[in-house]
Amino acid sequence: MNAAIVGIGQTEFSKDSGRSELQLAAEAASAAIDDAGLTPADIDGMVTFTLDTNDELALMRALGVPEVRWMSRTPHGGALASATVQHAAAAVASGAADAVLVYRAFNERSGRRFGQPDAARRGPAWNWYLPYGLDTPAKIYALWFQRYMHTYGVTNEDLGRYVVLARKHAATNPNAWFYGRPITLEEHQRSRWIVEPIIRKLDCCQESDGGVAFVVTTRERARDLKQPPVGVVAASQSHLWGGDVMFNYYHPEVADFPEATALATQLWRTSGLTPGDVQVAMLYENFTPVVFQQLEAFGFCGRGEAKAFIAEGNIEVGGTIPVNTHGGLLGEGYIHGVNNVLEGVRQLRGTAANQVPDVDHVLVAAGRSAAILGRV
Amino acid sequence: MPPVIPPVPGHDDEFFWAGVRDGRLLVQRCADCHELRHPPLPMCPHCRSLEWEAAELSGRGTIHSWVVSHHPSEPDAEPRVVVVVAMEEGVRLVSNLQGRAEDAAIDLPVEVVFEDFGDVVLPQFRVVAG
Numbered sequence A: 001m002n003a004a005i006v007g008i009g010q011t012e013f014s015k016d017s018g019r020s021e022l023q024l025a026a027e028a029a030s031a032a033i034d035d036a037g038l039t040p041a042d043i044d045g046m047v048t049f050t051l052d053t054n055d056e057l058a059l060m061r062a063l064g065v066p067e068v069r070w071m072s073r074t075p076h077g078g079a080l081a082s083a084t085v086q087h088a089a090a091a092v093a094s095g096a097a098d099a100v101l102v103y104r105a106f107n108e109r110s111g112r113r114f115g116q117p118d119a120a121r122r123g124p125a126w127n128w129y130l131p132y133g134l135d136t137p138a139k140i141y142a143l144w145f146q147r148y149m150h151t152y153g154v155t156n157e158d159l160g161r162y163v164v165l166a167r168k169h170a171a172t173n174p175n176a177w178f179y180g181r182p183i184t185l186e187e188h189q190r191s192r193w194i195v196e197p198i199i200r201k202l203d204c205c206q207e208s209d210g211g212v213a214f215v216v217t218t219r220e221r222a223r224d225l226k227q228p229p230v231g232v233v234a235a236s237q238s239h240l241w242g243g244d245v246m247f248n249y250y251h252p253e254v255a256d257f258p259e260a261t262a263l264a265t266q267l268w269r270t271s272g273l274t275p276g277d278v279q280v281a282m283l284y285e286n287f288t289p290v291v292f293q294q295l296e297a298f299g300f301c302g303r304g305e306a307k308a309f310i311a312e313g314n315i316e317v318g319g320t321i322p323v324n325t326h327g328g329l330l331g332e333g334y335i336h337g338v339n340n341v342l343e344g345v346r347q348l349r350g351t352a353a354n355q356v357p358d359v360d361h362v363l364v365a366a367g368r369s370a371a372i373l374g375r376v
Numbered sequence B: 001m002p003p004v005i006p007p008v009p010g011h012d013d014e015f016f017w018a019g020v021r022d023g024r025l026l027v028q029r030c031a032d033c034h035e036l037r038h039p040p041l042p043m044c045p046h047c048r049s050l051e052w053e054a055a056e057l058s059g060r061g062t063i064h065s066w067v068v069s070h071h072p073s074e075p076d077a078e079p080r081v082v083v084v085v086a087m088e089e090g091v092r093l094v095s096n097l098q099g100r101a102e103d104a105a106i107d108l109p110v111e112v113v114f115e116d117f118g119d120v121v122l123p124q125f126r127v128v129a130g
């Protein structure tokens, strides 16, 4: 695509930011614009989540952005975290905008916590889940994961091997909430059940306060800017009939993640790349099992092979395909998956805390949306 | 008895909850192509017909997936076993398994029972004896 990420910015990731969500958005956006070597007057497009509470006009006022001609929002929360890249890239590639600011900012720990039961959050579909006690994302996802784990003989201890790895990466990333705090498999296995027998506390992403932002423009314009540009090689979403935001109870095969499989097919086809052409993979994990599902769906290993693939060390820095080098949403922080885009950019610039050598392509996948970023 | 968040029935699903109150497990059957569907939809996704009738299920199925749900903010509440049940007619629905978590297992045969939680009657499932 004729699009490149030219600036990234963020706040610290904490449990209590002590300031408004608008301030977090403004700080992250301002940092991203500075990082690109642009000014607020250059921004003429804005993209965020439907769930973001920061109105575009409020952020424009705060930043001093004089005029915007493209605004769009991505639905379905973190599943479409990487679709923000697609929206922004489509806008600049089509000429609808020249420079798009993507932002996601919230007080997800000190303010409204997504992980808590929420009877108020309901459309008609919730009638099929809330009365039976399925009132948190952890429960809703776990009821899907059970079938995968049963089918392929995956235990919670197998999940723990990923968590140990994510925490190892986070431990050497000064940006990470769990910087300097690695864990052992025994500590993982001692953490309390959140949804028995699938997810323990340490399998859950952080609930974080913070903001992240990035700027997308055309590749031509990117060449004249401050940073080495990071190209958007391919980006897509995948939505299938019978699917849902947070689970797969109705597709023919509940053990699978057919959206991720379809997404992988689209991305490898449109990019002309194969899994072997990617040196780093950022895989969204609100809960540990999604990493297993995505490793398999994107073809880094075969179906049912993720537990062995992880146990053999393939996804560590130094392994065949390092995953979530910043510590993931479990280790670095949960800015709804958009912090994964920033880590992908850092790996391509060569500025990551846990830098992988000779990175040409990074996959940034969020289950039902993904982008392949590459050196231009 | 666990605290239950009652459903808020609307146009598309009030038949289901009325059926449950009568001790019947109902799903939509397209009046034109006769495909069953659940959760309810205003239109048949197979032929786009708007006409449908309520079909009563046998109540028999198997556990397709399950978890133990502990209420995080009310830790004293009884944990509930949440199940996806594959009904023998081919549709799946989410419900609870009565009894102990140790009894839950993938592919276990179960049958529907109807339980009154005070505010609401819900279909629940129990392991088929023998």
Ligand SMILES: [Zn+2]
Binding pocket: B030, B031, B032, B033, B034, B035, B044, B045, B046, B047, B048, B049
């Ligand atoms: Zn029909």
